[in-house]
Structures are given as structure tokens and as C-alpha cells.
Amino acid sequence: MAKVLCVDDVSSNLGLARDVVSRVEGVEVVLANNGHTALDLAKVHAPQVIVLDILMPQMDGYELLRKLKALPELSKSRYIALTALARPEDQTQALTAGFHHYISKPFDILELMQVVRAFLR
Numbered sequence: 001m002a003k004v005l006c007v008d009d010v011s012s013n014l015g016l017a018r019d020v021v022s023r024v025e026g027v028e029v030v031l032a033n034n035g036h037t038a039l040d041l042a043k044v045h046a047p048q049v050i051v052l053d054i055l056m057p058q059m060d061g062y063e064l065l066r067k068l069k070a071l072p073e074l075s076k077s078r079y080i081a082l083t084a085l086a087r088p089e090d091q092t093q094a095l096t097a098g099f100h101h102y103i104s105k106p107f108d109i110l111e112l113m114q115v116v117r118a119f120l121r
Contacts, residue, residue: 002028003049004030004049006030006032007052008052008056008082009057010053017082018031020113021112021116024116034058035060036058039064048076049119049120050079051112052064052065052099053081065099080102081094081103082105082107083102084105090102103115
């Protein structure tokens with residue numbers, strides 16, 4: 001079963017991401033509400049896809065992305081930014097930082113499902 005890690009500090013956003021991603025067949029969703037927990041869970045589960053919020057306290061999505069990408073067990077993982085930052089320059093910054101896909105909130109449920117499916121192929 002493929003693993004997808006969803007990270008967001010807002011519980012309602014995390015729950016929505018879980019509900020959407022869990023609709024993708026053959027996926028087990030792992031949840032983290034902060035960057036430190038996400039790092040620990042990523043080391044244990046080695047998720048194929050990681051969906052990250054960018055605006056989080058303590059460790060933002062960019063710092064978390066750098067730390068996750070440094071882990072050898074995640075060398076083939078794909079990263080999706082799922083964020084309230086919605087300006088064109090925010091998207092450019094996220095993709096330049098190393099995210100493989102960028103989705104702004106409020107998000108299109110079908111888009112998130114399609115991107116997760118595509119990254120799991």
C-alpha cells in the first residue's frame with residue numbers, strides 16, 4: 001500500500017486533506033500537525049507522496065521540505081505544496097524551492113486526487 005503523508009497545523013485542513021487523499025485507491029494516509037512530527041513519521045513510513053502546508057509555526061513548509069529532501073529514504077518522494085499562499089510569485093517560490101506541484105487553498109478536490117494518483121504511478 002502506498003503511503004501519503006499530509007502535514008498541516010490546522011486540524012480542519014488536515015482532516016480535509018486526509019479525507020480527499022484517502023479516496024485514492026491503494027493509499028494509506030499518515031497525518032502530522034507540525035514539522036517535527038512530520039519528520040519523525042517520514043523516517044518511519046517513507047511516504048511516496050508528501051502534501052505540505054507552507055505556513056506553519058515552529059517549522060514552515062520550506063524548512064520542512066529541505067529537511068525531508070535531505071533524508072536518503074525519501075529520495076524518490078514527491079512533494080505537493082497545499083497552501084493558502086495564492087499569488088503567482090508564491091507558486092514560483094514553492095516550485096523553485098523543490099515542490100513538485102503547487103495547489104492553493106481553497107483547493108480543487110479532484111486536482112489533489114489526480115496529482116496524488118499521478119505521483120504514485
